[in-house]
Amino acid sequence: MLKIRIIPCLDVKDGRVVKGVNFVGLRDAGDPVEAAIRYDAEGADELCFLDISASRENRRTLFDLVSRTAECCFMPLTVGGGVRGEKDVEALLRAGADKVSFNTAAVHDIRCVEHSANRFGNQCIVVAIDAKSVGPSEWQIYTHGGSQATGIDAVKFARQAEESGAGEILLTSMDSDGTQTGFDLELTRTIAETVTIPVIASGGVGQLQHLVEGVTLGKASAVLAASIFHFGTYSIQEAKQFMADAGVSVRIT
Amino acid sequence: MSQTVIVDYNSGNLHSAHKAFVKLGEKVANSEIKLTSDPDIVAKADRIVLPGVGSFRDCRFALAERGLDEAIISAVNGRGIPFFGICVGMQLMASIGYEHGRTEGFNWVPGEVKPLKRQYKEMKIPHMGWNELNDVSEHPIFSGVEEGTDVYFVHSYQLEAENDAHCIASTDYGGRITAAVGFENRVGLQFHPEKSQSAGLQIIANFLAWKPN
Numbered sequence: 408m409l410k411i412r413i414i415p416c417l418d419v420k421d422g423r424v425v426k427g428v429n430f431v432g433l434r435d436a437g438d439p440v441e442a443a444i445r446y447d448a449e450g451a452d453e454l455c456f457l458d459i460s461a462s463r464e465n466r467r468t469l470f471d472l473v474s475r476t477a478e479c480c481f482m483p484l485t486v487g488g489g490v491r492g493e494k495d496v497e498a499l500l501r502a503g504a505d506k507v508s509f510n511t512a513a514v515h516d517i518r519c520v521e522h523s524a525n526r527f528g529n530q531c532i533v534v535a536i537d538a539k540s541v542g543p544s545e546w547q548i549y550t551h552g553g554s555q556a557t558g559i560d561a562v563k564f565a566r567q568a569e570e571s572g573a574g575e576i577l578l579t580s581m582d583s584d585g586t587q588t589g590f591d592l593e594l595t596r597t598i599a600e601t602v603t604i605p606v607i608a609s610g611g612v613g614q615l616q617h618l619v620e621g622v623t624l625g626k627a628s629a630v631l632a633a634s635i636f637h638f639g640t641y642s643i644q645e646a647k648q649f650m651a652d653a654g655v656s657v658r659i660t
Numbered sequence: 661m662s663q664t665v666i667v668d669y670n671s672g673n674l675h676s677a678h679k680a681f682v683k684l685g686e687k688v689a690n691s692e693i694k695l696t697s698d699p700d701i702v703a704k705a706d707r708i709v710l711p712g713v714g715s716f717r718d719c720r721f722a723l724a725e726r727g728l729d730e731a732i733i734s735a736v737n738g739r740g741i742p743f744f745g746i747c748v749g750m751q752l753m754a755s756i757g758y759e760h761g762r763t764e765g766f767n768w769v770p771g772e773v774k775p776l777k778r779q780y781k782e783m784k785i786p787h788m789g790w791n792e793l794n795d796v797s798e799h800p801i802f803s804g805v806e807e808g809t810d811v812y813f814v815h816s817y818q819l820e821a822e823n824d825a826h827c828i829a830s831t832d833y834g835g836r837i838t839a840a841v842g843f844e845n846r847v848g849l850q851f852h853p854e855k856s857q858s859a860g861l862q863i864i865a866n867f868l869a870w871k872p873n
Contacts, residue, residue, distance in 0.1 A: 408791065408792065408832060409787065409789050409790070409791045409813075409833055410789055410790045410791065410810060411789075412789050412790065447857070450857075452789065452790055477675065477676050477679050478679050478683070481676070481679075481680050481683075481854055481855060481856070481857055481860060481861060482812070482855055482856075482857055483812060483814075483852075483855045484676075500675065501675055502675070503675045503676050503679060505676055505855060526714075527713060527714065528713045528714045528715070529786065529816070530713070530786055530788070530814040530815070530816075531713065574786055574788070574814070575788065603778065603783075603784060603785055604784060604785070604786070605784045605786070605788050605789070626782065628784055628788070628789065629789070658790045658810045660810075660857070
């Protein structure tokens with residue numbers, strides 16, 4: 408039986424973890440590679456790096472850390488943030504990423520997804536959708552960290568991403584993100600039931616029950632969280648055990 | 661020192677596979693790992709690894725364009741060196757693939773590569789994530805790998821082997837799916853050992869140490 412994936416996400420800026428991680432025994436709480444090694448050992452099912460570096464120049468540090476991570480973590484690694492087109496995808500795959508995530512560039516022109524999927528395969532192209540509620544059962548795509556409205560319907564865009572060859576959708580609710588009150592379950596379920604590709608639920612996890620709900624009520628194939636893992640609130644193992652006890656099929660290592 | 665060649669035909673992400681083999685190559689098997697697109701080097705290799713990303717057809721054509729298919733076939737059929745196919749690299753071992761049109765494979769494992777069928781409404785395609793290995797055979801490649809071990813899959817097509825004896829491990833996704841095939845000096849994995857943490861590294865180490873009769 409296919410397992411529900413648990414994906415810790417690290418926000419990275421200029422090659423460093425934003426805000427740091429709070430694990431016992433880490434030599435350098437700001438080094439994404441050390442955090443990745445810890446998550447690997449804890450049995451995370453995948454890893455996600457989201458680069459929020461302000462300048463293009465600092466992206467070299469991203470390639471370096473992707474490469475160092477790929478040398479020691481033999482698990483799927485998704486990298487996103489500032490990905491503009493095929494060249495960026497190629498550079499990240501060459502560094503050792505397994506999947507590359509498009510966000511703003513896909514909203515501006517979905518053809519970057521199509522071209523990259525044709526060239527590198529659907530399985531390595533993720534489309535990250537940041538959606539905000541604009542009315543009952545209605546969500547719109549926002550860019551630039553949720554600050555810019557686009558007027559594009561999120562459900563329609565998800566379908567378009569699938570048709571363009573995305574292998575997966577990383578869905579973040581801008582209403583829930585950072586609130587620790589749980590995923591936007593209606594949004595997650597609506598998108599998950601619209602597309603046939605896997606949907607990763609993201610944004611708002613504060614308790615382990617939220618992870619369970621993302622799967623049972625949100626119908627997500629995978630759940631992504633950042634702060635509950637970084638701050639040591641829960642380990643990946645604890646999260647998995649909790650989900651297993653709630654009847655969700657997870658990989659126990 | 662023997663040479664294990666990872667065939668690079670520019671399909672994209674061979675790098676995580678390369679890194680996993682490099683990690684184990686020298687340590688486990690005194691084997692130098694070489695990423696190459698040179699058919700002469702492939703033809704002389706002691707072991708061949710064929711990763712695959714993209715469609716069956718694209719991979720087959722990309723190999724043919726560079727003369728790599730002939731180099732692989734002559735080394736594997738002619739000299740009997742060990743072959744390891746990953747994902748589409750495994751699917752190419754079949755007779756025919758139907759992704760992006762009908763394309764002939766290496767015809768080592770009689771069978772066809774067909775799209776996964778959605779058996780229920782919630783079933784997602786691609787089959788992406790960790791799933792169990794079932795019917796794990798006694799094959800040396802699975803030494804130390806237990807029945808029920810989770811490994812990482814990403815695929816939308818699957819190899820349907822005509823002869824069940826060629827299927828050396830299966831998994832369950834809307835029914836029984838071929839997870840690995842084996843025939844003489846050739847093995848192929850539908851899943852990604854390079855992304856399957858310790859179980860995957862064990863399988864790679866087993867391949868590097870494998871001496872088929």
